[in-house]
Amino acid sequence: MSILDSKIPEGPLETKWEDYKSHMKLVNPANKRKLEIIVVGTGLAGGAAAATLAELGYKVKTFCYQDSARRAHSIAAQGGINAAKNYKNDGDSVYRLFYDTIKGGDFRAREANVYRLAEVSANIIDQCVAQGVPFAREYGGLLDNRSFGGAQVSRTFYARGQTGQQLLLGAYSAMKRQVGLGNIEEYNRHEMLEVVKIDGKARGIIARNMVTGELERHFGHAVVLATGGYGNVFFLSTNAMGCNVTAAWKAHKSGAFFGNPCYTQIHPTCIPVSGDYQSKLTLMSESLRNDGRVWVPKSQVDCKKRPQDISEDDRDYYLERKYPSFGNLAPRDIASRAAKEACDDGRGVGESGLAVYLDFSDAIKRLGQATVQARYGNLFDMYHHITGENPYETPMRIYPAVHYTMGGLWVDYNLMTTVPGLYAAGECNFSDHGANRLGASALMQGLADGYYVLPYTIGNYLADEIFTKAIPTDHEEFEAAENKVRERIEKLLAVKGNQTVDDFHKKLGRIMWDYCGMARTAEGLDKAIVMVRELREEFWKDVRVTGQNNEMNPDLEKALRVADFIELGELMILDARNRNESCGGHFRTEFQDEGEAKRNDEKYAYVAAWEHNGVDEQPTMHKEELKYENIKLQTRSYK
Amino acid sequence: MKFQLKIWRQANASVAGKMVDYTIDGVNPDMSFLEMIDVLNEELIRKNDTPVAFDHDCREGICGMCSMYINGRAHGPQKATTTCQLMMRHFTDGETIYVEPFRAKAFPIIKDLVVDRSSFDRIQDVGGFVSVNTGQVKDANNLPVEKEKADMAMDAASCIGCGACVAACKNASAMLFVSAKVSQYALLPQGQPERKIRVQKMVAQMDAEGFGGCTNTGACEAECPKEISISNIARMNREYFSAGLLQD
Numbered sequence: 001m002s003i004l005d006s007k008i009p010e011g012p013l014e015t016k017w018e019d020y021k022s023h024m025k026l027v028n029p030a031n032k033r034k035l036e037i038i039v040v041g042t043g044l045a046g047g048a049a050a051a052t053l054a055e056l057g058y059k060v061k062t063f064c065y066q067d068s069a070r071r072a073h074s075i076a077a078q079g080g081i082n083a084a085k086n087y088k089n090d091g092d093s094v095y096r097l098f099y100d101t102i103k104g105g106d107f108r109a110r111e112a113n114v115y116r117l118a119e120v121s122a123n124i125i126d127q128c129v130a131q132g133v134p135f136a137r138e139y140g141g142l143l144d145n146r147s148f149g150g151a152q153v154s155r156t157f158y159a160r161g162q163t164g165q166q167l168l169l170g171a172y173s174a175m176k177r178q179v180g181l182g183n184i185e186e187y188n189r190h191e192m193l194e195v196v197k198i199d200g201k202a203r204g205i206i207a208r209n210m211v212t213g214e215l216e217r218h219f220g221h222a223v224v225l226a227t228g229g230y231g232n233v234f235f236l237s238t239n240a241m242g243c244n245v246t247a248a249w250k251a252h253k254s255g256a257f258f259g260n261p262c263y264t265q266i267h268p269t270c271i272p273v274s275g276d277y278q279s280k281l282t283l284m285s286e287s288l289r290n291d292g293r294v295w296v297p298k299s300q301v302d303c304k305k306r307p308q309d310i311s312e313d314d315r316d317y318y319l320e321r322k323y324p325s326f327g328n329l330a331p332r333d334i335a336s337r338a339a340k341e342a343c344d345d346g347r348g349v350g351e352s353g354l355a356v357y358l359d360f361s362d363a364i365k366r367l368g369q370a371t372v373q374a375r376y377g378n379l380f381d382m383y384h385h386i387t388g389e390n391p392y393e394t395p396m397r398i399y400p401a402v403h404y405t406m407g408g409l410w411v412d413y414n415l416m417t418t419v420p421g422l423y424a425a426g427e428c429n430f431s432d433h434g435a436n437r438l439g440a441s442a443l444m445q446g447l448a449d450g451y452y453v454l455p456y457t458i459g460n461y462l463a464d465e466i467f468t469k470a471i472p473t474d475h476e477e478f479e480a481a482e483n484k485v486r487e488r489i490e491k492l493l494a495v496k497g498n499q500t501v502d503d504f505h506k507k508l509g510r511i512m513w514d515y516c517g518m519a520r521t522a523e524g525l526d527k528a529i530v531m532v533r534e535l536r537e538e539f540w541k542d543v544r545v546t547g548q549n550n551e552m553n554p555d556l557e558k559a560l561r562v563a564d565f566i567e568l569g570e571l572m573i574l575d576a577r578n579r580n581e582s583c584g585g586h587f588r589t590e591f592q593d594e595g596e597a598k599r600n601d602e603k604y605a606y607v608a609a610w611e612h613n614g615v616d617e618q619p620t621m622h623k624e625e626l627k628y629e630n631i632k633l634q635t636r637s638y639k
Numbered sequence: 640m641k642f643q644l645k646i647w648r649q650a651n652a653s654v655a656g657k658m659v660d661y662t663i664d665g666v667n668p669d670m671s672f673l674e675m676i677d678v679l680n681e682e683l684i685r686k687n688d689t690p691v692a693f694d695h696d697c698r699e700g701i702c703g704m705c706s707m708y709i710n711g712r713a714h715g716p717q718k719a720t721t722t723c724q725l726m727m728r729h730f731t732d733g734e735t736i737y738v739e740p741f742r743a744k745a746f747p748i749i750k751d752l753v754v755d756r757s758s759f760d761r762i763q764d765v766g767g768f769v770s771v772n773t774g775q776v777k778d779a780n781n782l783p784v785e786k787e788k789a790d791m792a793m794d795a796a797s798c799i800g801c802g803a804c805v806a807a808c809k810n811a812s813a814m815l816f817v818s819a820k821v822s823q824y825a826l827l828p829q830g831q832p833e834r835k836i837r838v839q840k841m842v843a844q845m846d847a848e849g850f851g852g853c854t855n856t857g858a859c860e861a862e863c864p865k866e867i868s869i870s871n872i873a874r875m876n877r878e879y880f881s882a883g884l885l886q887d
Contacts (some may be wrong), residue, residue: 052773067694068760070800071702087780123774130776132769132829134793141783159793165701166796173768180764188757211749240696274669279677280698382700385724388669451773500684502677546684551651552750554692555684 038220043072045426046226048450077164105434235509259430267403435584497542703799804859810851
């Protein structure tokens with residue numbers, strides 16, 4: 001074990017980033033043209049980074065598994081994006097956004113990164129407006145805001161219930177402009193399957209062309225991963241079907257440490273599971289909790305009644321009761337646990353008993369249906385499409401589901417992983433959200449990393465690379481990396497077992513949800529680690545992958561991803577077992593104060609960064625001590 | 640529920656394809672159409688058959704990746720609904736369902752139900768943006784935008800780029816897609832400096848990609864899962880003509 005250096009600049013918190021920018025190394029325009037950067041993933045972080053790096057003059061190559069960069073899963077974010085603009089004059093500030101984010105993350109995030117995030121948040125809104133992103137506006141023509149969980153100010157900017165879509169299309173349009181200018185080469189329907197390291201530095205990737213199956217070698221002076229989160233390790237999540245950990249996991253296996261893998265976010269407001277065939281879960285935006293009230297019946301006997309037949313006195317608005325100052329806008333981890341508690345208590349509703357109500361009848365009475373429709377129309381329609389029920393007439397039924405992963409590749413202040421030249425931005429790094437992410441902060445972080453942080457910090461590294469000529473891809477390390485990928489694919493196709501890839505994915509999801517989900521115990525985790533190891537062995541003996549490599553083969557794509565998810569699952573369980581405390585989304589039932597997470601700051605105020613030592617070997621844990629110089633650690637309270 | 644499925648199977652672009660019959664039983668009415676195909680694919684894999692390839696990702700109706708022509712309609716029979724949000728409860732038990740890929744010269748087939756829609760990306764490359772670099776901007780509220788205009792721009796901007804408009808059109812025209820992007824920027828002050836050049840370049844690229852012309856049948860609007868209005872096409876026509884005819 002070693003202590004990690006996060007390379008946080010010296011000086012007061014408020015001036016660290018300014019000082020850094022003023023003193024970092026620069027690359028002159030003529031040299032930028034000679035430097036090539038690979039960006040994997042084209043969501044908010046990757047799209048914004050690719051566009052900005054190309055604007056600066058670097059030669060950029062982008063990769064995504066979808067048919068177009070515009071389809072990255074950032075597009076599905078609904079509610080909004082936070083920014084410390086204080087347009088509402090309600091007392092917001094950079095410090096307050098910083099503090100809310102640290103507190104929301106249950107004091108497990110790095111101060112300097114979060115402060116920088118809050119600082120650049122306001123620039124993001126300016127940038128997006130300049131790009132033509134149609135944010136919601138007031139009649140005076142100025143931007144509108146709404147409230148989100150974990151904050152007492154209104155700092156969330158939004159575009160109906162499609163904020164992620166509009167921000168992503170903004171970043172995509174900036175990218176498109178650079179493609180048109182010849183500064184970005186796009187590789188869509190490509191999946192990255194290996195990092196290429198030469199003399200210890202990241203120098204390229206191996207990607208599979210998903211149309212032809214061809215394995216391609218691509219060189220870069222630096223490689224940026226912006227490949228999103230790993231929520232699909234649970235099989236059912238709100239992630240898109242294709243979201244995967246493969247790129248990040250290959251990086252991990254090539255020497256990049258993985259930070260806090262056990263920190264996962266279970267979002268409180270999703271449409272409940274309805275059957276075995278279900279392929280994914282659908283989120284109902286947190287913004288709904290601005291006007292919707294969450295409740296269950298006070299008594300178990302009322303659970304099967306129609307909600308309209310349950311009188312006001314017989315309802316338990318448990319969030320309002322337990323957290324009077326934040327009410328229905330309590331942070332996600334807390335709201336999720338409270339829903340689970342109500343259902344465990346036998347007071348869940350719906351056929352399965354695994355649901356709570358999200359009720360808009362008061363809002364409709366107060367504001368009228370037209371206003372509610374203007375605010376949430378597309379979300380209500382989506383709910384109606386899926387469930388066949390009309391939420392204007394009957395309350396929505398919701399239940400928590402896996403939504404986001406706060407853990408990810410460990411990065412320093414520069415967003416560089418422990419592999420020189422390999423960067424991680426957006427959800428795929430671990431850095432800003434601690435043990436729980438606040439609503440409307442994912443979009444903020446993705447765009448902050450992509451537009452405003454990485455384009456500066458990567459220059460600091462590339463300034464020393466101006467004499468490095470592009471390395472030809474017949475170099476032995478490219479050869480070796482490609483062979484490794486080819487062998488893995490051939491091995492998978494050769495198993496010819498009896499169980500489908502989905503069979504294994506579902507089994508893995510079950511283990512993760514039961515033992516490493518909303519509530520975890522040492523005993524359960526010990527059991528789960530054995531189960532996951534057995535599952536991995538079984539997978540390589542009995543999986544059936546149809547078709548060949550040299551064709552479009554979705555079954556093979558899925559198999560490659562699930563193989564990595566199984567390995568990741570093991571690490572998540574180890575990390576959860578190691579952390580003998582509860583914090584944010586990581587809830588160990590042994591460590592609680594009447595249902596509230598009980599941290600142990602003395603022992604666990606650190607980031608656990610895991611080093612891979614081989615698939616069958618115990619990984620090594622490295623620590624980054626979290627030093628709070630500007631805020632006082634305290635028990636998180638939303639009461 | 641039980642269905643007869645007739646699905647277009649084609650191994651790749653260089654071989655001929657054909658409709659293949661499948662029977663699927665035990666379908667839950669709350670399944671989505673894609674979940675039904677998932678179940679079919681699991682059965683095919685268990686029989687050592689090749690599963691049906693189809694594009695899909697978010698399954699929330701927003702990424703625009705899913706496509707499919709179902710019973711002769713882009714994204715199937717339900718109004719304002721993508722295939723991933725189409726539930727089996729909208730079909731009749733025992734029904735025969737025809738599943739084909741989107742058909743258009745500018746969307747060549749890759750495999751089975753998967754088509755290549757990169758022509759849309761190339762149209763965006765030539766003008767689907769505001770030319771502004773990161774960091775060159777002023778405070779967002781220094782640029783007030785009339786709420787009505789902003790809302791109209793948002794209506795146009797909600798296009799998911801799925802290509803249903805092209806698939807539904809007898810001319811395989813991309814006018815609804817292109818006009819939605821042109822309108823978003825034409826309605827906003829940010830889009831003004833490039834207003835003329837944008838529409839000219841995007842229309843030229845649309846033609847170069849092999850999309851057909853618009854004959855105002857309105858099929859695109861009727862089938863658009865996001866209900867993008869054809870008034871955007873009218874606006875684009877105005878923009879295009881004035882860009883060519885009028886001088887400042």
